[in-house]
Amino acid sequence: MTRLAAIGVLLVACCSAVDAYVFLNDRWSDGSIVMHLQLGSSGTLMDGRPSWNASAEDALASWNSIVDRVKFRVVRDSSAPIGDNNGYNNVFFSSGIYAQSFGTTTLAVTTNWYRVSTGRRTEADVIFNTAFSWNSYDGSLRRTPSGATLADLHRVALHEFGHVLGLNHPDQGGQYVAAIMNSSVSSIDSLQIDDASGAAALYGGAGNSGGGGGSPLIAPGAPSDLTAAASGATVSLAWRAPTTGGPPTAYVIEAGSAPGLSNLGNFSTGGTTTSFASSGIGAGSYYIRVKAANAAGTSAASNESLLTVSAGGCAGAPGAPSGFLTSVNGSTVTLRWNEAAGNPTTYLVEAGSAPGLSNLASSDLGSPATSFVASGVGRGTYYVRLRGRNGCGTGPVSNETVLVVQ
Numbered sequence: 001m002t003r004l005a006a007i008g009v010l011l012v013a014c015c016s017a018v019d020a021y022v023f024l025n026d027r028w029s030d031g032s033i034v035m036h037l038q039l040g041s042s043g044t045l046m047d048g049r050p051s052w053n054a055s056a057e058d059a060l061a062s063w064n065s066i067v068d069r070v071k072f073r074v075v076r077d078s079s080a081p082i083g084d085n086n087g088y089n090n091v092f093f094s095s096g097i098y099a100q101s102f103g104t105t106t107l108a109v110t111t112n113w114y115r116v117s118t119g120r121r122t123e124a125d126v127i128f129n130t131a132f133s134w135n136s137y138d139g140s141l142r143r144t145p146s147g148a149t150l151a152d153l154h155r156v157a158l159h160e161f162g163h164v165l166g167l168n169h170p171d172q173g174g175q176y177v178a179a180i181m182n183s184s185v186s187s188i189d190s191l192q193i194d195d196a197s198g199a200a201a202l203y204g205g206a207g208n209s210g211g212g213g214g215s216p217l218i219a220p221g222a223p224s225d226l227t228a229a230a231s232g233a234t235v236s237l238a239w240r241a242p243t244t245g246g247p248p249t250a251y252v253i254e255a256g257s258a259p260g261l262s263n264l265g266n267f268s269t270g271g272t273t274t275s276f277a278s279s280g281i282g283a284g285s286y287y288i289r290v291k292a293a294n295a296a297g298t299s300a301a302s303n304e305s306l307l308t309v310s311a312g313g314c315a316g317a318p319g320a321p322s323g324f325l326t327s328v329n330g331s332t333v334t335l336r337w338n339e340a341a342g343n344p345t346t347y348l349v350e351a352g353s354a355p356g357l358s359n360l361a362s363s364d365l366g367s368p369a370t371s372f373v374a375s376g377v378g379r380g381t382y383y384v385r386l387r388g389r390n391g392c393g394t395g396p397v398s399n400e401t402v403l404v405v406q
């Protein structure tokens, strides 16, 4: 005899919150749990997955990475008969729960059949409510253009498959924890430590040995608040460590020439420091994001930051130097001026035999210093001025002074 014990329901919004993982009363015998994915075609989803079934299969794989004594097995695009207590674990969209209706805020349900004589689970169907608009995406919850909830199949599938394994809602057990198994959908889009701990407690798990202190090792959540700044060709990044998932052991920095691309850089920092700096970065625009990583996996990306590195560390040629003065002592000439705006890297001195001419000298001083001493200057009258120069160009001329060397 089998009996329908409970139906797990994931709500759009609701409820009080929590303590730690909570179980249903029945679990599967050790071995395979065969899931028949029957969600139909979708077109490419927002997270790039090609189908509903691919999104659901990834969610099953996430649980498989935690548990030991049972493993989900997937029948892709299954044609198994769909029915309540028919011996198949059907995963599908429907407008109802067999003979029952969905609650108006219910995204999905998982049925729970078990054999009374053994207390072992025998069937779990996962039914997604067609009354909602669905996609598959990471991060914060999104809305449709009309303002309705855009349901994320991936995180709802993670939740429902947790019910399939035998987990229940920690928040309805009086526990306040971060968990995909909480009764309301949220920005949590991946398995959390509490989820993994619960699953590993039911079925054992690699999760129990990897994280130190007996806590299961799961992939980190996404870092946040990434900022990027350039000073010349030196780039500085800073971000916040993730507040969900397992502890990171390193961060992965990605940089691309367009949003979402990593064609210009993709490397691990190799450490847990939440900042990074590098010099000698070439001019260009970089779309940068950071991910957190540990042995269990790599998180979703942080926010993306657009960084522009200018040629030679400048945004344009320098402005005109001001306050240009000269003084003479015998054949030694001293020049002084105020620094030009716009990060000059050197100055160009021009001297001519008449105002505006440069027929006597045009000399790059090779330094951003704002004074210069020349000795052994020949007799004559010099009309002198200077300009700032950097990798972006040579700026306009300063005031001109007349210098007489006798």
Ligand SMILES: [Zn+2]
Residues within 6 Å of the ligand: 008, 009, 010, 011, 159, 163, 169, 181, 182, 183
């Ligand atoms: Zn639920």
